[in-house]
Amino acid sequence: MTRIALAVLAVSLAILPFFAGDFYINLASQALIAAIFALSLNLLVGYGGMTSLGHASFLGVAAYISALMTTRYGMGHGLAAIVSIAGTTLMAAFFGLIALRATGLGFLMITLALSQVLWGLAYRMSDVTNGDNGITGLTRPMPFGVPLDNPASFYWFALIVAVFAFAMMAIFVSSSFGSTLKGVRDQPRRMAALGFNPWMIRWITFVYAGFWGGVSGLLYVYYHKYIHPTSLSTTSSAEALLGVIAGGSGTLGGPVVGATLVLLLKNYASAYVERWNMLLGLVFLFIVLVMPTGITPGLRKLVTSMRGGSR
Amino acid sequence: MNSPTPDYALEITNLNKAFGGLSATHNVSLAIRPGERRLIIGPNGAGKTTLFNQITGDLRPNSGQIRLFGTDVTHFTPYKRAHFGLSRTYQIITLFSGDTLEHNVTLGLLGLRPARWQMWRPLSFYGDLATEAKRTLDMVGLLHLAAHPVSDIAYGEKRRVELAMALAQKPRVLLLDEPLAGLSNTERSTVKALIASIPRQTAVVMIEHDMDTALDLAETVTLLNYGRVIVDGERDTVIADERTREVYLGT
Numbered sequence: 001m002t003r004i005a006l007a008v009l010a011v012s013l014a015i016l017p018f019f020a021g022d023f024y025i026n027l028a029s030q031a032l033i034a035a036i037f038a039l040s041l042n043l044l045v046g047y048g049g050m051t052s053l054g055h056a057s058f059l060g061v062a063a064y065i066s067a068l069m070t071t072r073y074g075m076g077h078g079l080a081a082i083v084s085i086a087g088t089t090l091m092a093a094f095f096g097l098i099a100l101r102a103t104g105l106g107f108l109m110i111t112l113a114l115s116q117v118l119w120g121l122a123y124r125m126s127d128v129t130n131g132d133n134g135i136t137g138l139t140r141p142m143p144f145g146v147p148l149d150n151p152a153s154f155y156w157f158a159l160i161v162a163v164f165a166f167a168m169m170a171i172f173v174s175s176s177f178g179s180t181l182k183g184v185r186d187q188p189r190r191m192a193a194l195g196f197n198p199w200m201i202r203w204i205t206f207v208y209a210g211f212w213g214g215v216s217g218l219l220y221v222y223y224h225k226y227i228h229p230t231s232l233s234t235t236s237s238a239e240a241l242l243g244v245i246a247g248g249s250g251t252l253g254g255p256v257v258g259a260t261l262v263l264l265l266k267n268y269a270s271a272y273v274e275r276w277n278m279l280l281g282l283v284f285l286f287i288v289l290v291m292p293t294g295i296t297p298g299l300r301k302l303v304t305s306m307r308g309g310s311r
Numbered sequence: 312m313n314s315p316t317p318d319y320a321l322e323i324t325n326l327n328k329a330f331g332g333l334s335a336t337h338n339v340s341l342a343i344r345p346g347e348r349r350l351i352i353g354p355n356g357a358g359k360t361t362l363f364n365q366i367t368g369d370l371r372p373n374s375g376q377i378r379l380f381g382t383d384v385t386h387f388t389p390y391k392r393a394h395f396g397l398s399r400t401y402q403i404i405t406l407f408s409g410d411t412l413e414h415n416v417t418l419g420l421l422g423l424r425p426a427r428w429q430m431w432r433p434l435s436f437y438g439d440l441a442t443e444a445k446r447t448l449d450m451v452g453l454l455h456l457a458a459h460p461v462s463d464i465a466y467g468e469k470r471r472v473e474l475a476m477a478l479a480q481k482p483r484v485l486l487l488d489e490p491l492a493g494l495s496n497t498e499r500s501t502v503k504a505l506i507a508s509i510p511r512q513t514a515v516v517m518i519e520h521d522m523d524t525a526l527d528l529a530e531t532v533t534l535l536n537y538g539r540v541i542v543d544g545e546r547d548t549v550i551a552d553e554r555t556r557e558v559y560l561g562t
Contacts, residue, residue: 195422
């Protein structure tokens with residue numbers, strides 16, 4: 001049953017550009033990017049118990065590095081991508097050293113503060129980042145000579161990256177290291193007493209999440225061909241966190257569903273309601289009240305109880 | 312790890328720990344031989360668990376020294392001490408309640424193995440871990456519940472999972488913090504037999520209030536009160552000592 005559903009989903013994702021218009025193809029591309037970003041945040045929030053309010057740092061910095069490397073330094077896209085991802089991962093390694101001095105609320109505040117610093121820099125260092133005007137005139141890469149300028153080809157590119165990212169993160173959380181990560185989330189003291197190094201486990205996960213956050217940032221800047229300080233803002237981090245929690249943190253499908261939901265609300269509701277944030281808040285409130293563990297676990301529970309009831 | 316065989320498995324010298332003005336551990340010195348069975352007794356608030364937490368590294372002492380098999384581990388992190396052969400159970404059950412019994416014990420095994428850093432193979436890849444975990448569960452009589460989540464099993468069984476997790480690590484020093492707390496009479500004798508069957512390469516240090524059961528398991532006894540060692544020695548000597556009666560037995 002679930003296998004059939006998954007197969008239908010896979011096929012419809014693969015052939016989406018053949019039946020959907022450009023608007024929807026672009027929307028789907030954005031959803032894929034948001035999904036990678038939410039999945040990477042979920043490694044911290046859901047599997048590691050590290051609630052971060054600064055994850056947009058990684059998306060934003062990867063995007064800015066790529067933009068700067070290709071415009072100011074005339075680098076090719078391939079090299080710029082490598083520099084961008086390597087730089088973002090290094091930054092995650094450094095941020096992890098600072099933020100993981102604390103857990104819980106302290107961790108949250110440090111991630112928030114670090115991301116605010118970057119956001120401030122992006123605004124104020126205008127000779128580098130062009131400040132509030134953002135960096136314009138960017139191009140999309142041509143992987144293996146295939147131009148990504150039409151919506152369909154960009155969508156397939158994003159789909160390939162997203163499937164790969166999903167698989168890599170799924171392997172990570174189901175690995176034996178993933179079990180230790182969940183163990184440290186649930187009983188850190190016990191884990192230490194059993195011989196595990198909780199700090200190292202958290203730090204490695206933080207760096208890995210930063211890496212995938214960077215990958216989503218790269219896709220983000222390719223898609224928009226533009227980057228602005230808002231992508232580094234707390235709002236951007238909070239939106240992703242909202243998606244993760246609404247969809248179901250600590251599950252693999254949850255962040256994908258949640259991120260898509262936030263994106264759709266943003267795109268559709270903003271057309272009708274000016275204060276779409278308010279609507280997002282209401283929807284979020286509804287989800288938390290009705291399905292406290294998130295949409296994906298909530299629906300699963302509903303389906304099993306319905307099946308149980310019909311028997 | 313140390314070339315000459317050290318005399319003591321666990322050696323504590325002049326250990327001090329104060330919380331504000333309250334001295335929870337006051338100049339405590341203890342020496343436990345390899346394979347020894349030591350019972351630590353004392354009224355509530357005597358500093359027994361605080362002492363355990365310093366031995367495991369969860370708490371830093373203000374002064375003094377802790378040695379494991381001759382190595383000074385006073386400034387070692389808890390996980391490093393685990394790799395030195397130190398293992399513990401908790402007074403308040405500290406298990407992974409959403410996971411199966413087998414998974415809980417497997418984590419105990421994984422903690423001391425390099426496979427814990429493995430990032431692309433699932434735990435199930437390591438068949439030897441599963442076999443070993445099941446063997447340990449069998450030892451504590453819970454093999455039939457191996458696939459059940461911890462949240463499904465009874466309190467007394469959880470106590471035995473606590474033990475299984477620690478025993479799976481084949482520790483050289485095992486700290487048991489009230490392993491009999493809250494158990495029924497039948498469960499007590501099960502756990503008692505279990506503790507009695509712990510192999511002799513493991514030194515066991517146990518905090519326990521149930522004297523009837525615990526004294527049978529002990530060779531040596533340490534009486535703590537207000538963070539100080541009051542009496543320390545062979546079981547029968549300590550029991551006969553009038554200070555023990557005064558402090559602990561209340562007459």
